[in-house]
Amino acid sequence: WITKAEELQAELETVREATAEKEKTDTDKDTLIKKLRSRCAKLEQGREANVQTIERLELEKSQLGAQSDDVTKQLQQARDQGKKAQTEADGRLRDLETSRTELQELLDEEQGKATALQKAAGATEAQITALKKEL
DSSP: OHHHHHHHHHHHHHHHHHHHHHHHHHHHHHHHHHHHHHHHHHHHHHHHHHHHHHHHHHHHHHHHHHHHHHHHHHHHHHHHHHHHHHHHHHHHHHHHHHHHHHHHHHHHHHHHHHHHHHHHHHHHHHHHHHHHHHO
């Protein structure tokens, strides 16, 4: 009986050690599970923050795209207005050049008439002087 009791005692001690080891392992597992759950929660928070950041950046990108489109339209309108103004200015310049040419021709014509009148006046004075001498 004593040998049997010693064997049972040794087996009981082995079972106690195994149980203690299992409890320690279970405790380690529980601690590890808690750490992993905490880490997962932090990662989920980070993921949510990233999702919000991505959504905000996409919204900003969309707004900037719309602003860019508006600026492009305004730039095109300014270019179109500039071309129109340049065309009008070129037309006015051509009109002014034509008017200047016409005025120069009229001035030349008037100067020709004035020269002819001066010559006629000179001839008339010569005739008057000649007539005075004859009288």
